Amino acid sequence: MVAEGALAAGCRFFAGYPITPASEIYEVMMRELVALGGLALSAPDEISSLCYCVGASLRGLKSMTATSGPGWALMSETVQYALMTETPVVIALIQRLGPSTGGATQGAQGDVLLAEFSTSGGYSIPVFAPSNAAECYELAQQAFNWSEHLRTPVVLLSDKEVGMTTELVDEAALAKLAPVERTGVDAKASTAAYDIERAEEAPGFAPVGGRAKVTVTGSAHDRQGRLRKASPEVVEMLVHLQRKIEAHATEMALVRPDLDPDASCLLISYGITARAGREAVGILRKEGFPISFLQIQTLFPVPVEALHMATAGIRTIFVAEENLTGQYRSVLAPYLTGQRVLGINRIGGMISPGEIVRAIARAGGTIPRADWPCEYSPAGALREPPLQRKAGA
Amino acid sequence: MGNSTYLAGDAKLPYCRGCGHALVVRQLSHALERLSLPPCSVVLATDIGCVGLADSLFPYLHTVHTTHGRSTAVATGMALADAVFPAAGLKPVVMIGDGGAMIGLLHLVHAAQLNVDVTVLVHNNFLFGMTGGQHSAFTPLGWVTATTPRGNCIPPLDLLALLRTAQAGFLARHFATDSNLDAVIAEAIAFPGFSLVEILETCTGYGAFKNKATGAALRDVISRQGYSVGRMEAERPRSTFRQLFQQEVESRRARKPQFPKSEETAERPNQPVLCHSERSEESRSASMPDQHAAEPEFKTQDSRFQAQNAKRLHIVIAGTAGERVQSSAALLCRAALSVGLYSTQKNDNPVTQGSGFSLSEICLSPQPIEYTGMESVDVVIGVSQDGWNELRANGTLAQVTPSTLLLLDSELEIANPTGRLLRQPFRRDATPKRAALAAIAFWLDIEPLFPSAAWEGVLVSLPVERREDVSQALRIGASLASQGGARAA
Numbered sequence: 001m002v003a004e005g006a007l008a009a010g011c012r013f014f015a016g017y018p019i020t021p022a023s024e025i026y027e028v029m030m031r032e033l034v035a036l037g038g039l040a041l042s043a044p045d046e047i048s049s050l051c052y053c054v055g056a057s058l059r060g061l062k063s064m065t066a067t068s069g070p071g072w073a074l075m076s077e078t079v080q081y082a083l084m085t086e087t088p089v090v091i092a093l094i095q096r097l098g099p100s101t102g103g104a105t106q107g108a109q110g111d112v113l114l115a116e117f118s119t120s121g122g123y124s125i126p127v128f129a130p131s132n133a134a135e136c137y138e139l140a141q142q143a144f145n146w147s148e149h150l151r152t153p154v155v156l157l158s159d160k161e162v163g164m165t166t167e168l169v170d171e172a173a174l175a176k177l178a179p180v181e182r183t184g185v186d187a188k189a190s191t192a193a194y195d196i197e198r199a200e201e202a203p204g205f206a207p208v209g210g211r212a213k214v215t216v217t218g219s220a221h222d223r224q225g226r227l228r229k230a231s232p233e234v235v236e237m238l239v240h241l242q243r244k245i246e247a248h249a250t251e252m253a254l255v256r257p258d259l260d261p262d263a264s265c266l267l268i269s270y271g272i273t274a275r276a277g278r279e280a281v282g283i284l285r286k287e288g289f290p291i292s293f294l295q296i297q298t299l300f301p302v303p304v305e306a307l308h309m310a311t312a313g314i315r316t317i318f319v320a321e322e323n324l325t326g327q328y329r330s331v332l333a334p335y336l337t338g339q340r341v342l343g344i345n346r347i348g349g350m351i352s353p354g355e356i357v358r359a360i361a362r363a364g365g366t367i368p369r370a371d372w373p374c375e376y377s378p379a380g381a382l383r384e385p386p387l388q389r390k391a392g393a
Numbered sequence: 394m395g396n397s398t399y400l401a402g403d404a405k406l407p408y409c410r411g412c413g414h415a416l417v418v419r420q421l422s423h424a425l426e427r428l429s430l431p432p433c434s435v436v437l438a439t440d441i442g443c444v445g446l447a448d449s450l451f452p453y454l455h456t457v458h459t460t461h462g463r464s465t466a467v468a469t470g471m472a473l474a475d476a477v478f479p480a481a482g483l484k485p486v487v488m489i490g491d492g493g494a495m496i497g498l499l500h501l502v503h504a505a506q507l508n509v510d511v512t513v514l515v516h517n518n519f520l521f522g523m524t525g526g527q528h529s530a531f532t533p534l535g536w537v538t539a540t541t542p543r544g545n546c547i548p549p550l551d552l553l554a555l556l557r558t559a560q561a562g563f564l565a566r567h568f569a570t571d572s573n574l575d576a577v578i579a580e581a582i583a584f585p586g587f588s589l590v591e592i593l594e595t596c597t598g599y600g601a602f603k604n605k606a607t608g609a610a611l612r613d614v615i616s617r618q619g620y621s622v623g624r625m626e627a628e629r630p631r632s633t634f635r636q637l638f639q640q641e642v643e644s645r646r647a648r649k650p651q652f653p654k655s656e657e658t659a660e661r662p663n664q665p666v667l668c669h670s671e672r673s674e675e676s677r678s679a680s681m682p683d684q685h686a687a688e689p690e691f692k693t694q695d696s697r698f699q700a701q702n703a704k705r706l707h708i709v710i711a712g713t714a715g716e717r718v719q720s721s722a723a724l725l726c727r728a729a730l731s732v733g734l735y736s737t738q739k740n741d742n743p744v745t746q747g748s749g750f751s752l753s754e755i756c757l758s759p760q761p762i763e764y765t766g767m768e769s770v771d772v773v774i775g776v777s778q779d780g781w782n783e784l785r786a787n788g789t790l791a792q793v794t795p796s797t798l799l800l801l802d803s804e805l806e807i808a809n810p811t812g813r814l815l816r817q818p819f820r821r822d823a824t825p826k827r828a829a830l831a832a833i834a835f836w837l838d839i840e841p842l843f844p845s846a847a848w849e850g851v852l853v854s855l856p857v858e859r860r861e862d863v864s865q866a867l868r869i870g871a872s873l874a875s876q877g878g879a880r881a882a
Contacts, residue, residue: 013474034645039477039638044503051463051500055470058457061477063470081460105741165765166723166738168730208436208455208471209483215448217458226449227458275763350766 001133001169002092002156003028005140006064010179011090012038013061015052017045017071020104021160022094025066046071050078053089057082058216060182060207062144066092069111070101076118079153081218083123083241086151086194086202088182090143095159097347107160108347109271109322112331115155116300121238124245126252127155127300131274133167138175139254139297145180146252150244151202157299159322161272161350185212193225199240200247245301253303256295257310263290265360266310266339269320270296270328273351277320280356291360299328307335316363320344320356399425399432399451407446411601413569413594414516418447421486421514423575428583436485438468440493442523444516447488462497464489465504465513472509476635484582487513491531492521494552501552501589505561508586509634514578515552515589516569518596519606526599533614537603549618552591553625563588564625568611570594577624586633593622705758706842708772709789711780712829714742714751718780721829722753724851724863729757731850732843737765741787750783757842769794772836773812775801776819776828800836802828815839817873827866834870845871 003025006014014033016026026040033040038061043049046067053063067075072093082089095111097103115127126146128139140156147154185195185206193215196203206212215225222233256274258281269277274295281293294310296303311317317339319329326343333341344351344359400422408414425435432453439445441461448456459467468485475483494501494515504511520538521527528538528545531552535544553564563584567574569592581588595601595611606614615622632640708725712718719740726736737756743749756762770792775781781801784790790810793799797812802819823831837845848867852860 012477013470015470015473034641037477039473041473044499047463048466048469048500048503051459051466052470052473055457055467055472056474057470058467059471059474059483061474063474077460078463081463085457104744161739161765164739166726166736167762167765168735168737208457209434209475209478209481211433213433213453214436214455214457216456217448218460219458225456272765275765279763350764352766352768353764354768 001136002066002094002130002140002158002163003032005137006090006092006144007032007036008137008176008179009141009144010062010181011064011144012036013053013056013063014038014040015043015049015056015063015065016040017043017049017065017067019046019068019071021096021107021164022066022068022071022092024163025092025094029064029066046074047078050075050082050089050091054078054082054085054087057087057089058085058208058214060209062088062148064090064092064144066094068094068096068104069098069114072111072114072118079125080119082153083119083125084218085216086241087153087216088144088147088151088205089153090140090147090156091153092140092156092158094163095157105160105164106348107162107272107322107350109159109273110324110327110347111157112299112321112323112327115157116331123242124301125153125155126150126245126298127157128254128297129157129271129299130162130297131271131295132162133165133169134174135297136162137169138177141175141177141179142252142254145177146248148180148182149202150248151182151205152241152245157271159272194221194223194237196223196237196240199236199243202244249301249303250305252298252301253306254297255303255306255310256297257306258293258295259310260285260290260292261313263292264313264315265290266292266294266314266317267320267356267360268294268296268310268317268332270299271321273320273322276351276353276356279353280320280360283353283357284360289360296328299331302331302335304335307332311336311339314339316340316342318342318344318356318360318363320351320359322351323347399454401450401452404450406450408443409597411595411597411607412443413518413592414443414447416569416574416594417488417514417516417592418450420569420575421488421578422451424578424582427575427579430484430582434482434484436468436471436483438464438471438485438487440464440487440489440497442490442492442521444488444490444493462489462493462495463500464493465497465500465511468511468513469500469504469507469509472511473507473634475510476638479639483510485511486582487511489513489515490522491515491517491519491529495530495550498555501556502559505556505559505587505589507634508560508562508631510585511587512578512582512584513587513589514581515591516594517552517591518594518600519549520596520600522596522599526596533604533606533618536600536606538599551618551620553589553620556589557625560631561589562586562627562630564591565589566591566593566620566622566625568593568622570608580624585636586631705756705760705762706771707767707769708755708757708774709767709770709784710753710755710774710829710833711776711784711789712751713777713779713825714746714748716751716777716825716828718751718776718829719753721833721866722755724830725833726755726757727851727854728847729843731847734759734843735762737762739765741783750777750779752780752783752787767792770797772798772800772840774829774832774836775799775805776832777802777825778805781805781807798836798840800832802832819870819873822873823866823869827862827869830863830866831870831873834867835874836870838871838874 014029029040049065057063097106097108130136130139143154143156182205185204194203219227220234228234329343406415436455438457464487526539528541530550532545601607735758739754741752793812799812799814803816819828819831
């Protein structure tokens with residue numbers, strides 16, 4: 001569905017390299033793209049995959065590649081190049097268990113920080129996280145539209161469990177967004193590659209090979225794309241790279257809230273764990289425990305306004321995610337200063353609704369089953385299996 | 394400095410006095426003049442190093458300055474995309490040094506293999522000049538550099554010989570001082586497909602002085618390395634990427650469109666479809682129906698089936714790779730879909746895909762499924778020892794409760810499992826490839842989840858040649874059930 005969403009958004013170039021659990025996107029693209037007037041290609045490695053996509057995008061085709069953690073590691077050089085050169089490109093990062101080769105067929109949500117903070121200089125990369133097949137379709141389109149609109153690399157952060165599970169989809173209910181097309185540059189009006197009017201907006205796009213001369217560089221540059229040392233104009237351009245993302249944070253913010261006005265407790269989750277979270281919230285409410293739920297789809301930029309709306313009146317916040325150290329919780333923490341923030345974390349398998357319920361019950365202490373084993377730690381990580389801890393107690 | 398359309402007439406060249414780079418940019422400009430290429434049809438992809446300073450010297454050409462070694466890959470991307478535009482003819486020219494050629498060697502090899510319309514000018518000055526004269530993969534034996542003060546003892550790379558093995562169509566080696574260099578570069582750019590010219594020059598800052606390698610002395614160095622100079626004997630011509638791609642497009646156009654998918658879905662706007670985001674190993678061996686071909690045939694019953702026990706069911710089917718475990722599981726999901734049940738399916742197999750166990754984990758529910766994992770298992774279907782062993786290894790059997798139905802092949806060696814155990818000769822009676830589906834049919838016969846008519850919709854969605862096989866498996870399973878096999882051991 002990532003591939004289908006990308007095609008619906010107008011993706012016409014794909015270069016891929018096989019890697020579980022992202023290979024299916026690659027295979028679908030190889031099968032479908034030529035018939036749509038595009039091109040899909042096998043690259044000899046992930047560095048080439050993304051370089052080919054960047055080149056194709058510069059030539060004028062909406063481009064995407066798909067990979068997992070090990071491939072992303074190789075791509076980070078070119079992600080930064082795309083960011084610096086303001087080249088639209090979408091990278092579907094289908095997480096698996098890390099680090100290194102890790103577990104190819106095991107899911108995880110361990111690449112959240114890696115996806116966002118892999119640029120030298122710490123520039124923001126929009127990251128969208130789908131939790132099911134239908135969201136893959138919608139968020140792939142969102143990823144393309146924002147990538148094109150802001151001329152920036154965008155990450156679609158899925159995982160093995162979302163990407164490799166076959167499930168029922170109501171085709172009629174799928175979100176179909178109007179594709180964003182690149183705003184052209186008038187060949188006569190401008191020869192400046194990065195001629196921005198405001199720091200908050202991306203420059204118009206002219207394809208390499210078109211009539212307007214294009215100057216692209218990964219080096220620090222001025223508005224003309226000329227390599228320059230740190231002149232005020234170069235700094236202005238560097239600030240622009242960040243400003244254009246931040247300025248659209250509210251528009252990019254996608255969340256699925258399920259709030260209870262009586263709740264003093266909020267569960268936040270994203271991706272595959274949001275599904276368990278939704279069920280856990282249903283169980284808790286049945287037990288008479290009021291709780292709010294917030295699924296975050298736009299992980300970056302952080303949807304601050306939605307966060308503040310969801311946390312009004314809340315005293316305790318749980319962030320459930322399938323990684324060891326509470327990666328996204330650490331991102332949210334600075335925005336959640338008035339509440340107790342606790343993590344529900346594990347690796348090696350999906351977090352189940354039962355685990356979430358038990359963790360919240362134990363921490364809340366307000367519902368009957370407070371004797372269930374505790375599965376959170378305020379420090380963030382669940383460092384040993386709860387049953388062992390119980391046995392030792 | 395010539396007064397050229399391509400090279401900026403008033404620009405002061407940014408290179409050290411005597412550097413070969415200055416000669417190359419002039420010769421490149423002459424080459425473009427020879428070809429009379431419109432400036433907007435040429436893109437210079439420049440690499441890191443002194444060679445990357447060339448962008449600003451060509452004010453009318455498109456220029457793309459890349460990261461180190463990636464100029465060839467980005468140029469290849471542009472050339473690939475250009476093949477999609479029938480009337481286009483973008484000509485990427487890569488300017489890369491010997492350092493970049495090595496760090497991006499893979500890109501050179503693949504560009505040559507693809508035979509994309511990319512021309513690469515390798516400025517080989519035998520070391521890293523911009524960073525202080527460190528040795529490179531191209532440094533001749535014995536050369537003194539900043540990092541080989543007692544002389545280089547690592548043999549240099551013969552790039553042309555290497556790229557010849559990648560079927561590069563145009564390979565040439567010249568000195569930057571060769572008077573015909575512009576003609577050679579023009580020939581390379583005009584060549585249809587991948588072309589590369591290795592241009593030998595001296596870094597006056599770090600190479601020439603320490604190694605006495607200027608003019609004739611440099612020719613001696615090259616001669617001692619056994620390198621030939623000039624155009625390498627051409628391999629027989631082969632199709633360019635653009636030609637191959639256009640042929641592919643034409644041949645697809647000649648074939649009729651196979652799947653009028655949009656019309657079909659337009660007719661039944663509420664048609665739910667199974668979203669297949671993974672294909673099983675069986676589908677790789679083409680025994681699975683093509684999902685797209687199957688969809689138009691597939692009908693959902695109008696009224697949603699009301700499951701008597703309207704609870705979620707977790708089913709695990711375990712067998713051996715190549716025995717249609719995962720495709721049988723997919724058929725079960727399709728049958729469930731046709732009666733309005735939601736389903737998820739997750740498959741597992743060893744990394745080798747074609748050997749060992751094959752598992753499918755299925756969740757069926759009258760409600761939309763959020764959490765796709767299992768906290769307990771309702772039905773375990775085991776049709777081979779491989780599969781059973783894996784269930785023990787991966788912890789599935791630990792989730793078995795006394796109410797779990799264990800439907801196992803009679804041949805399996807098992808040790809007193811908990812659960813409601815049923816043993817049937819699925820492999821013997823139905824053959825190993827039909828065992829999983831027969832077992833599914835057996836289960837549905839003794840614990841009806843939906844009317845057997847649901848299978849009819851599945852059968853018509855299959856290719857004709859597959860239908861008999863599937864219906865036979867279903868018949869055998871049902872017949873085993875009716876023979877009184879329904880008593881739990």
